Amino acid sequence: MIHMASGDWLNIVGWSESLTSWSMDNVHDILPSNDIDMQVTIPSTWAWPEPITMGPIFNLQQGFASIQPALESFMHATIMCTVVFTVMMLTMLAIPYIERKFIGRLMDRLGATTTMRSLWVGESGVTAGEWWKQLPFGMGIPIGWVVNLLNSYWGNSHELETVSRVNNRSYHGYWFLLPGFFQAFADFMKFATKEHIVPKNADKVVFETAPVIILATTIMVFAFVPFGPHIYAANPELSLLFMMAIFGVAPLGVFFAGWASNNKYTLIGGMRSAAQLTAYEIPLLITVLGVAVLSGSFNIIEIVDFQMGQNEGNVWNIFLLPLGAALFLITMIAEVERIPFDMPEAEAELVEGWWTEYGGIRWGLMFAAEYMRSYAACILFALFFLGGWEAPFQHTLAGLPIVGGTFETVFTVVPGLVWVLIKAWLLFAVFVWIRASLHRVRTDQILEFGWRYLLPLSVVNLVVATILRLEVWTGEPWDLWVPVALTLAALVLFVILAIDEDEEALEVQRRPYSTQAVVKASPGSHRD
């Protein structure tokens, strides 16, 4: 049995601790070990007949030893903050890349369909056929030769390449250069070099403060998000509560930004953000509370440990709390203000909502903060419900008869960080998928949705988690029927609820919503 939490070789926290304590010990050692006589004696005068002796004898090594723990933890925290920030920023570059590429694929769907060229290949069995055969006197035969030749060499048989060329996509490059990846850098350069404009009637102090609030709180979220068992900046006992509290501060900055810009669009956007906050924040917290209850801890690392099953359960929370996972996904999309819950920045009616008046690097940083929040949401989902840094079906695969050893080697070699990132990126692809296929709801609709559906469901989730923790869980690994039964029940419910079509309408017509004439008319019947 592998215990990756303790066995992960990428032990950055440990390295940092040993490095700081080693360097601090060195500092301690190079300090002079002899006592330094700092005694000062003031000779006697008429005012004090005896000479006064001030100051003790002190030892530099002893003095350093008293502040060494504080210095060590400060240096350790500095190193870990730098490491986590670097990891976060480097891996977050994948997020806009996924957004750009995946939504491009979704929107293009099958790719080359826009031109006549693609019709040579056809789709759904429909092709334009060999039109050159219709030219008189066999004039088209050479055209047919040329076309066939071209098609056989550069036709859509090389599907990816041709599809890219037809769609004017820069896909035909070297794949290892990740075409489009460095667009994020170019965007940043553009934002950084733009002029900073503050509206004349804006409340300038608040206008300048709002981006700082949004960005600072967003980055602070990552202080409590572990990227791996040994990669985190801070790990307090109640890290879950701490993190959720900071996660909820940014909408306040959004409201500040909307109000301070002194613009009607931004004002409405800020108001919407505040209204939206009341709809999703409470269900989100109750859902997370369910996870905490099930895992018996408010500490994120312990929540992951609970799913990994060193000596407790060994099932991912998504199989135990499928409802909680769905609720967390929905409320997190609302929290990070992505479609379908992006009313504060609804570009159709509010131009760009609360950030209409921002430009340049402030806009760029707030946009980066938006993606950071999405990224944090994805990582949190991976940590709370997808087993964090545990490889999928790790124990099962490692226990296989022949290939088990290979799998075990792989799981030992691959650090937990990789699994967290893969899970988070895949989850972000789900976010993009949702964005590409859904419309935007209205503010009153998300309020209704939040209070009428999400809140009761999150309480149900909490009850399920409590029952599981108190009645079913015994401290042993879960019996297999518990996760299987819960997951199956959730899937069945989902399928039943997803089929909401009106069956009577289906029987009468081909589609549920068919257009029909009220009165069958005949040609010319309206002629007077």
Next chain:
Amino acid sequence: MAEMWISMGPQHPMTHGLWTLKVKVDGETVVDTEPDLGYIHRGVEKICEARDFTQITTYCDRLCYASANTWSHSYIYAAEDLLEVEVPERAEYIRLMAIEIQRIASHLMWLGAYGPDIGNLSVMVWCLREREMMMDLLQELGGSRMHYNFPRVGGVKRDLPHGFAQRARAKLKLFLNRIQEYEALFDESTVFLVRSQGVGYAKPEEMVNHGVTGPNLRAGGVNYDIRWAHPYSVYSELDWEPPVERSSIKGADCYDRYRVRVEEMRVSASLALQALDKMPGGADTHHEPGDPMILAKAPARAPEGTTGAHHFEDSRGESMFYIAGGGESRGKQPYRVSIRSPIFITIPFAAKCMIGYKVADIPAIMGSFDPCIGETDR
């Protein structure tokens, strides 16, 4: 929150063109609206008085950038009424097919713009991709990408090119498959249904009183389609029926207007396919430009006192041209050209429709009426 006026436009994502909608809001609720039109008034009617009958077609193309072909045809029918020209039947079939393909392209442009109005960008890309097929077809006919200048007084500029019929059939059939995908993205999405159903009610009798026509009116259950009620061209020869939505007692909502346009795209595709099949002389033959099969001789001058008018079912409603001939003193030019724009009449009504709904419904309602400002300001 106190009531305030918000000026949406002239540059605003909601407007779909260059106009201003002033909205008075109480918090998120719309209390009053006031449309402000006329930003791109070019004086097309006046320009037409200084052009001969063939030159005017070019200006009519530019009345609507999304539906150029229907507008030039709308003018041509009025001009033929004025000059009393018998159009060859083959030319009528070619025209009908071109008009219906343009109607599909226009509705696709509308659907593509309606997606971002309520927050879905994929629809836009998908629709523009299919619109590209239609524009390729029209480009083969007219030679240009947007402003085709295709009809002539007495016929059409060119016959169908070689292989056009085959390509058109393939693309239209492909398009009929693709419509089901839009329906999957719209009709089967609960988010779209809650955004469009029960929003922007327009009562049919009020629409009739305001003069609203076209798909917007048919969404309210009024079976009034000029192609059907007063058949011109060869519409009466083909097997079709105008799509009319069975709306609720409150009137037509955004969803009804969406449904009618999607159905109309189906009908238009079927009309174009039928026209290809029934074309006299066959769709695979090709006549030289000016051949009597596709272009009849037309007089260049209209006698004084004669008038010509024609109702035409444009992509957005009933467009109408009224032309007064000028006699010898005006030479080859008309005395007066008057244009009825359906959207010019619809916009004030649509603006009143959104009172009482939320700010987020403004683009949803306005977009569902399919505004086009080129023809509105003309």
